[in-house]
Amino acid sequence: MSRPRHGPRQSSILLPLVFLAPIFAACSDSADRMLAPGNPSLSRTAGPALHVSTTGIDVGDCTATPCRTINYAISQASAGDVISVAAGTYSESVSITKRLSLVGNDATIDATGQSSPPNAIVISGAASEGTTVTGFTVQHAGLEGIFVVQTSRITIENNLVRENDTYGPFNPLCADQPDDCGEAIHLQTVTNAIVRHNVVRDNVGGILLTDENGPTSGNMISDNSVLDNTLDCGITLASHWFSLQAPAAPDVAGVYRNTVQHNTSNGNGAAGIGVFAGPPGAAAWGNTLVGNTAMNNGAGGIMIHSHTPLQFVDNNVVTNNTLSGNGIDADNPIDDAPTGISIFSAVVPIPSTVVAGNRVTGEHYGIVSYNAVKLSGLPSNKLDVPVPTRIQ
Numbered sequence: 468m469s470r471p472r473h474g475p476r477q478s479s480i481l482l483p484l485v486f487l488a489p490i491f492a493a494c495s496d497s498a499d500r501m502l503a504p505g506n507p508s509l510s511r512t513a514g515p516a517l518h519v520s521t522t523g524i525d526v527g528d529c530t531a532t533p534c535r536t537i538n539y540a541i542s543q544a545s546a547g548d549v550i551s552v553a554a555g556t557y558s559e560s561v562s563i564t565k566r567l568s569l570v571g572n573d574a575t576i577d578a579t580g581q582s583s584p585p586n587a588i589v590i591s592g593a594a595s596e597g598t599t600v601t602g603f604t605v606q607h608a609g610l611e612g613i614f615v616v617q618t619s620r621i622t623i624e625n626n627l628v629r630e631n632d633t634y635g636p637f638n639p640l641c642a643d644q645p646d647d648c649g650e651a652i653h654l655q656t657v658t659n660a661i662v663r664h665n666v667v668r669d670n671v672g673g674i675l676l677t678d679e680n681g682p683t684s685g686n687m688i689s690d691n692s693v694l695d696n697t698l699d700c701g702i703t704l705a706s707h708w709f710s711l712q713a714p715a716a717p718d719v720a721g722v723y724r725n726t727v728q729h730n731t732s733n734g735n736g737a738a739g740i741g742v743f744a745g746p747p748g749a750a751a752w753g754n755t756l757v758g759n760t761a762m763n764n765g766a767g768g769i770m771i772h773s774h775t776p777l778q779f780v781d782n783n784v785v786t787n788n789t790l791s792g793n794g795i796d797a798d799n800p801i802d803d804a805p806t807g808i809s810i811f812s813a814v815v816p817i818p819s820t821v822v823a824g825n826r827v828t829g830e831h832y833g834i835v836s837y838n839a840v841k842l843s844g845l846p847s848n849k850l851d852v853p854v855p856t857r858i859q
Contacts, residue, residue, distance in 0.1 A: 517544055519574075521555035537561050537569070537576070546594070552603070560608075563590045563598055571602035571626075578608035578631075585609030585649075587631065591616045601625045609634040610649030612670065617680055621660040628652055632671035635698075650703075651696065656680035663689040672699030673735060677707050678720045686725045693732040701732030701764060702740045706778075710748025714779035721750035721779075728757045732764065739764040739793060747777040755784040761793060767802070767835075768793040768827070771820065773812035780812065784821040786844070791829035801859050804831030807852070812838040823847045832857050 515530045517540045523533035529540045529550075537557055540550045546565045554573035560581040563569065569588075578587040587608040590598050599622040605612040612631035615621050632649040651670035654660055655677050667673045673693035676683050683704075693701040704727070708720035715721040722742075732739040739761025744751045751773075761768035768790035773780040785808060796802040796809035807827030810820055816838050823844025827833040833850030836842055836858045845856065 514545065514548060516549040516551050518551050518553070519557070520553040521557070541565075541567065560584060560586055561588045563588070563595050563600075564592050565594050566597040567595075568599045569601070569603075570599075571604075574602065575604040575606065577606055578612075579633075582609065584614075585634065586611050586614045588613045589616070590614070590618060590621055592618060596620050598622070599624070603627070604629070606630050607633055608649070611651065611653045613652045614655070615653065615657050615660065616655045617657070619658040619660065621654075621657065623652060623660070623662045623665060625664050627666045628668075628670065629666075630669050635671065650675040650699075653677070654683060654686060657683055657686060659685040661687045661689070663687065663691065665691045666694070667691060667696065668694040670696045672696050672703065672737075673701040673732065675700075675703045675705065676722055676725060677705050678715070678722050679707050681720055682715075682717060683722045684717070684724045688725065688727045689729055691730045693730060693735065695734040697734070697736040697765075699735065700737040700739070700741045700766075701735035701761065702727055702730060702759075703738070703743065704741065704751060704754055705743040705745065706749035706751040707745055708748050708750065709746040710777065712777070713748070714777055715748055715750040717750075720748075721752065722754070723750065724753045726755045726757070727759060728755070729759065731760045733760065733762045734764065736765040738766045738770040738796075739768045739790070740788075741770045741772070742780070742783050743770075743772045743774075744778045744780050745774055747775045749775075750779040752779055752781045752783065755786070756788060757784070757786045758788065760789045762790070762829075763792040764794060766794045767796040767799075767806045767809040768830070769808045770796050770799075771810045771817070771839075772798060773815055773817055774798075776814050778815050780815070781818045782820070785823075785825060786821065787824040788826070790825065790827045793830060796835065799835055799837050801837050801857055802832065802835045804854075806830055806832040806835050807850070808834045810834075810836045810839045810842070816840050819843065825849070827852055834858075 517529035518533035520533035523535040525539040549568040552574040556575040576587045587605045604627045608631040612628045628651045673696045706722045708715040790807035799811040828851045833855040
């Protein structure tokens with residue numbers, strides 16, 4: 468059984484983080500690239516495309532002749548420009564703070580040794596709205612491979628994101644979360660983004676959505692392969708908002724109305740897919756998990772958690788997922804054997820959850836629910852397990 472995850476992720480740039488009560492949170496290069504194929508054709512939304520090559524030189528505007536580094540090309544680009552990066556390895560930490568299309572052509576961003584920040588790619592701020600990153604291998608970052616923070620309408624697609632979170636557990640930068648920190652792809656206070664057709668493998672954890680600085684909502688996490696991230700969850704939607712007054716209002720914070728669909732989340736260390744609320748004030752509601760596959764994960768295939776007073780976890784929808792060979796949800800007090808779907812609240816009852824049309828095999832329990840008032844759609848699930856439901 469892998470370790471549970473605790474608290475807010477250590478952010479890769481120094482933004483305020485908040486307390487979070489404990490929540491629960493392994494082919495060749497050619498095969499990986501086949502899983503993350505193809506780059507969209509360049510759409511020149513502004514001037515001519517800027518070019519980057521390992522044989523380039525960082526002078527001029529990168530249009531007539533290529534530049535050497537991605538960051539230099541970004542410094543020369545105007546909002547809306549396309550930056551085309553040729554094949555090769557680029558040892559840098561890329562920072563994007565304006566709207567760009569960053570297009571890799573068999574290109575690798577390797578963040579080995581980068582410390583300021585310790586990421587391969589950071590997309591941040593309102594001016595970066597509409598940025599696209601596609602066609603890269605993103606690897607060896609100390610914290611997140613791709614960190615997106617306080618922006619909207621970002622597209623992350625057709626990338627291979629591997630072997631990030633190299634700081635690993637118990638690094639001093641992870642004081643608020645000693646077991647691990649960072650993530651492969653992390654959306655923090657991001658709205659209406661698309662993360663699709665990526666291969667995310669061999670990191671500490673896979674894809675993470677959180678709300679430290681405001682709402683994370685309307686995002687689409689679709690058709691990704693999230694594999695063998697062996698110390699954490701595959702796909703996590705976790706509200707980290709802290710308040711001793713009330714759950715976060717939608718215009719303040721919360722992880723809500725996100726869609727996680729048609730992903731494969733297998734062989735990860737904790738949940739295959741999780742929706743979690745940690746501290747008082749956290750809100751995780753109205754999220755849809757549909758048509759995903761979660762197999763052979765260290766904890767439950769799909770888990771929904773509420774942990775403390777003053778939380779709002781409600782109206783999450785779990786439909787038409789395929790679950791098999793997963794582990795135990797150690798936080799759920801009535802879950803003592805491998806489980807497909809686990810829904811649990813320690814304090815505030817979860818008013819309503821839709822659990823319908825899911826297929827669960829190769830587990831002991833199909834659906835385990837503790838302190839969840841209403842589960843809609845139960846008869847429509849196909850539960851080929853010894854104990855189809857355990858509800859308390």
